[in-house]
Amino acid sequence: MQIYLDASATTAPRVEVINLMQETxxxxxxxxxxxxSWGERATLIxxxxxxxxxxxxxxPSSDAIxxxxxxxxxxxLALFGVTTQYDSPQHIIISAVEHSAIALPAQILENQGWQVTRLAVDSRGRVNPQALSMAIQPNTVLVSIIYGQSEVGTIQPIKELATITKNQGILFHTDAVQVAGRLTLDVEELGIDLLSLSAHKFYGIQGAGALYIRPGVKLNSLGGGGGQEKGLRSGxxxxGAIASMGLASQLIQEELELETPKIRALRDYLLELLSSFPYLTITGDTIHRLPHHASFIINHPSPLLTGRKLVRELNFAGIGISAGSACNSGKTQPSSTLLAMGYTQNQALKGIRISLDRHTTKEDITWTAMVLRQIINRLISDxxxx
Ligand SMILES: Cc1ncc(COP(=O)(O)O)c(C=O)c1O
Known part of the structure; x- marks a missing residue:
């Protein structure tokens, strides 16, 4: 039996999407x-x-993509595209729980003399809008806050945060990679200037993504070349990947209303099955949470019982999940997200993430919960x- 429960890492591309890629x-x-005419055909696609x-x-317009x-x-592109507009270093604000695709560029900017504020989060991983208001300085040029946190599933109060920056004339970017295809996204309603997407998180092909840029917002390109994509992304x-991202977007938009409640119900069933199990504690926000996402830390003090250990054990049992901590140069690093939420160094090595998709069944969840319990019980008794 093979059960894939790592949709936050990637999803299997839909057959329709693969067929379109091939046809393209x-x-x-x-x-x-x-x-x-070959070029014209490609342009239409x-x-x-x-x-x-x-x-x-x-x-508001397809030109914004x-x-x-x-x-x-x-x-x-969002971070460097905005910040390279300035002749001298200014100030940006991100959260302490960003994906590395924001956290590391922010670090690079800091090394170049930019001021970077990393907003603290509470124990559920939420940013406080008031803290954003207080962090804004006269030279703040960009705020970037992740919409749905990939590791702990917490959803940020994006509309509230975007309103604060709008009132101050500051650009607002959100990484919505984990949200697209799970929840309705409306950049107009949210008042967002810049938003990141990735096709392979909603049954598209790996290697295609998009940045939404509100009409009127100016960005620099990160490199020069043929001037494609309005000169912002030459090459x-x-x-094939882009056409299939288009189809994946259309299909998920049509199906989201039915698919998300189904996935959410299965995720809640998983949480219910594991709620009485003393060795797992849920991480992240239980209410403001990605609907396909469950995350835990293992409640046991032994440093041998890590999230990565559990991922390997579950893999032996044919179940694919993910650990919160990363491995660099052979050494496991504690999760910076869990540390920011107040967990100890030892606890921050014990995170796991289970994320569902449209193929997940009730049987998958029942089986996974049972296997997970058995594995943890065995490891602890060992x-x-x-
Ligand atoms: C929140 C978030 N941002 C960005 C990315 C990176 O997306 P990609 O793999 O398309 O580069 C991921 C992927 O895991 C993610 O979860």
């Missing part, structure tokens, strides 16, 4: 920048996808007997 590569492989992605987030290679590049577009 076979019949629509022209270069959108060419003037002949590209612009259709742009329109489909724009529709997913209710962008710039295709990138994924969420990471969209995040980098011939990856047409530890106790040594």
């Amino acid at each position: 590569l076979l019949k629509g492989w022209g270069n959108p920048s060419s003037l002949h 590209l612009e259709k996808a742009r329109w489909q992605v724009a529709s997913l987030i209710n962008a 710039i295709f990138t290679s994924g969420g990471t590049e969209a995040d980098n 011939t577009q990856a047409l 530890l106790n007997s040594h």
